[in-house]
Amino acid sequence: MVLKKADNIKCNEDIERERKKCSFDPLELTHLLDGGPEKTRERKEREYYFLSEPELRDTIPQDYLSHKEKYEEAVRKACTLFRKVTQLRDKGGDLEIFRQTLSGMLGSAILKDGNPFTLHYVMFLPTIVGQGTVEQQAEWMGKAWNCDIIGTYAQTELGHGTFIRGLETTAHYDPKTQEFILNSPTLTSYKWWPGGLGQTANFAVVVAQLHTKGVCHGIHPFIVQLRDEETHKPMPGIKIGEIGTKLGMNATNNGYLGFDNVRIPREHMLMKNAQVLEDGTYVKSPSDKLTYGTMMFVRVIILQDMAGYLSKATTIAVRYSAVRRQSELKPGEPEPQIIDYLTQQYKLFPNLAACFALRFNATWLWNMYNCVTAELEEGDLDRLPELHALSCCMKAVCTADAAQGVETCRLSCGGHGYMTCSSMPSIYGLVTAASTYEGENTVLLLQTARYLMKAWQQAVGGMTMTPTVAYLKQAVSGNNGPWSWENTTACIIRAYQQVAAGKIKMCAENMDKRIRGGICPEDAWNMTSVELAQCAEAHARAIMVDKFVESVLELNVSPALKTVLTQLSELYAVYWLLQKSGDFLMFSDVTAQDIASLQKWMEVLLSEIRPNAVGIVDGFDICDEILSSALGSYDGRVYERLFEEASKSPLNKEPVNVSFHKYLKPFLKASL
Numbered sequence: 001m002v003l004k005k006a007d008n009i010k011c012n013e014d015i016e017r018e019r020k021k022c023s024f025d026p027l028e029l030t031h032l033l034d035g036g037p038e039k040t041r042e043r044k045e046r047e048y049y050f051l052s053e054p055e056l057r058d059t060i061p062q063d064y065l066s067h068k069e070k071y072e073e074a075v076r077k078a079c080t081l082f083r084k085v086t087q088l089r090d091k092g093g094d095l096e097i098f099r100q101t102l103s104g105m106l107g108s109a110i111l112k113d114g115n116p117f118t119l120h121y122v123m124f125l126p127t128i129v130g131q132g133t134v135e136q137q138a139e140w141m142g143k144a145w146n147c148d149i150i151g152t153y154a155q156t157e158l159g160h161g162t163f164i165r166g167l168e169t170t171a172h173y174d175p176k177t178q179e180f181i182l183n184s185p186t187l188t189s190y191k192w193w194p195g196g197l198g199q200t201a202n203f204a205v206v207v208a209q210l211h212t213k214g215v216c217h218g219i220h221p222f223i224v225q226l227r228d229e230e231t232h233k234p235m236p237g238i239k240i241g242e243i244g245t246k247l248g249m250n251a252t253n254n255g256y257l258g259f260d261n262v263r264i265p266r267e268h269m270l271m272k273n274a275q276v277l278e279d280g281t282y283v284k285s286p287s288d289k290l291t292y293g294t295m296m297f298v299r300v301i302i303l304q305d306m307a308g309y310l311s312k313a314t315t316i317a318v319r320y321s322a323v324r325r326q327s328e329l330k331p332g333e334p335e336p337q338i339i340d341y342l343t344q345q346y347k348l349f350p351n352l353a354a355c356f357a358l359r360f361n362a363t364w365l366w367n368m369y370n371c372v373t374a375e376l377e378e379g380d381l382d383r384l385p386e387l388h389a390l391s392c393c394m395k396a397v398c399t400a401d402a403a404q405g406v407e408t409c410r411l412s413c414g415g416h417g418y419m420t421c422s423s424m425p426s427i428y429g430l431v432t433a434a435s436t437y438e439g440e441n442t443v444l445l446l447q448t449a450r451y452l453m454k455a456w457q458q459a460v461g462g463m464t465m466t467p468t469v470a471y472l473k474q475a476v477s478g479n480n481g482p483w484s485w486e487n488t489t490a491c492i493i494r495a496y497q498q499v500a501a502g503k504i505k506m507c508a509e510n511m512d513k514r515i516r517g518g519i520c521p522e523d524a525w526n527m528t529s530v531e532l533a534q535c536a537e538a539h540a541r542a543i544m545v546d547k548f549v550e551s552v553l554e555l556n557v558s559p560a561l562k563t564v565l566t567q568l569s570e571l572y573a574v575y576w577l578l579q580k581s582g583d584f585l586m587f588s589d590v591t592a593q594d595i596a597s598l599q600k601w602m603e604v605l606l607s608e609i610r611p612n613a614v615g616i617v618d619g620f621d622i623c624d625e626i627l628s629s630a631l632g633s634y635d636g637r638v639y640e641r642l643f644e645e646a647s648k649s650p651l652n653k654e655p656v657n658v659s660f661h662k663y664l665k666p667f668l669k670a671s672l
């Protein structure tokens, strides 16, 4: 399909019939998701501006390129892309252009296997803003913003990713020259993973252990020049390269980096928080937590991206399921559309619902992030732990659910979902990486659990609780009020909170028992950590269900759309309850009979959503160029497109491949 839907496109008949069945206006949904008709128009204009640019199109599918060619193509496209982005920005465009073209749907349509410039915008620039002094910002921001330099963020090392205090790169201050000397003392101290580091970036924010006056003050960020600005050759003492091929994101140019007595001026340490004075005196940061700022910002963006990628996967899977006919439901009758199998609906619709859950929760967390940062500017750090705990567990649950969701969507497309031209493999590659980067998911859940353990103690001690853990008070008092189960979201939300509180309480008790039994707190923590990670997940699910339901309730949309969104929020709530039914039976007032009636409710919801499924994904309004999928295009011409894609294989360009003469024929004729 083209960027603008032409009237003369001949669509597959089944998909056309689906569109006629829709009970609401998909355009209203599009406007809601974009934030209004004007925003939709702006987005589409932007998509047209970029996607109609011939230089940004693939001449042959990327999968047929070598690793080196993929990278070179990615750099070519990234330069064209950001030239166009800069032109738009200079005409008064807002920051949303960067979001859309970097990590958003548009960006992943143009650079399908990752963008070697992403780290420059997503980590290098924000770190300078977040951790640089006003003078440092004045010096570096202009250069970085105008792409006079390209930066990356080098934190992870070969030996340490999660445990950043264990990083081994050193930065020793030399007061005589007022320079830091950077070194990689061991093999495991080599930086490993930073995007764009391999052959693209010429500068980096490097995280290293700061030593001054013979004392190590822990990790701090430094701006380091990696490559000469003219020749792009590595600077003296810099050992640099690319780490090799990966499951996905093969064009992001992830790199390694080592230092051999690399000297940088004192002013290159980012000193908004901690400082080193000329004579080497160390001035501590007012709060260690200030350095969390950039990380949290990125996590919120990750949530928004997960919602986008899952919307892409569900659009492909739902449209394909409407076109595909297979087997028979009743003997002798025509083959049904596979979307009519309840098991298929069970694969697709909870993921359709999750797209909205992720979106609404990303917006909610974004608003909270903005409030807390405003409070931070005023010196008020009170809500920082709550925000940090939320961003950790929500990032973990959303990325894990999105990866599982994309994989389920791929499976729902049968064999054709395994083809790269379905786009499912590349979407999965992008999404599953997010479970590891920006905080490994289990580790993040355990960070939230640490907060929840403290919150539990506060609730037990009768202290005032912040809103997102206020439900613990009820669990402490044991006063649940009069209770009879009804199949309503209000009841379900309460049950989710009971589960989270029950699991948190159980962890606190198990920790306590172990410690009282003579086990040291650290070992008790490790021994309880499976349950601790699960209690953080339960907390995230309680929040996500609550915020999804609340967001839909507050929407000012037509009754027809409201009904659909309500069904989706109910499905999301019921689906996850049934997935975790053991927990609900153990910790909430839900009984076995209630589970049976909830199962029925879920089946009803699946059948209610069924006629609107294609309308809902049409409402996501992801154009064919962005979907880039033979299975998911608007016109539903799946089989024609699969053939078109196969014809692009270089192997089909010649009737007989050279290997026949070289190997196959001698083998066949050898009379073994």
Ligand SMILES: Cc1cc2nc3c(=O)[nH]c(=O)nc-3n(C[C@H](O)[C@H](O)[C@H](O)COP(=O)(O)OP(=O)(O)OC[C@H]3O[C@@H](n4cnc5c(N)ncnc54)[C@H](O)[C@@H]3O)c2cc1C
Residues within 6 Å of the ligand: 119, 153, 154, 155, 156, 159, 160, 161, 162, 163, 192, 193, 194, 195, 249, 254, 433, 436, 437, 438, 439, 440, 441, 442, 443, 446
């Ligand atoms: C696609 C991609 C892009 C990346 N980009 C960058 C980048 O631009 N810049 C950068 O600096 N880094 C980057 N990284 C690195 C990334 O930040 C790390 O991989 C991540 O922080 C996890 O660290 P690790 O790989 O050392 O895993 P590990 O920490 O070694 O984790 C391995 C296992 O150990 C477990 N584990 C570790 N610690 C604990 C604990 N305390 N308790 C319980 N279990 C634990 C984990 O749960 C996991 O199962 C990238 C990674 C990927 C995959």
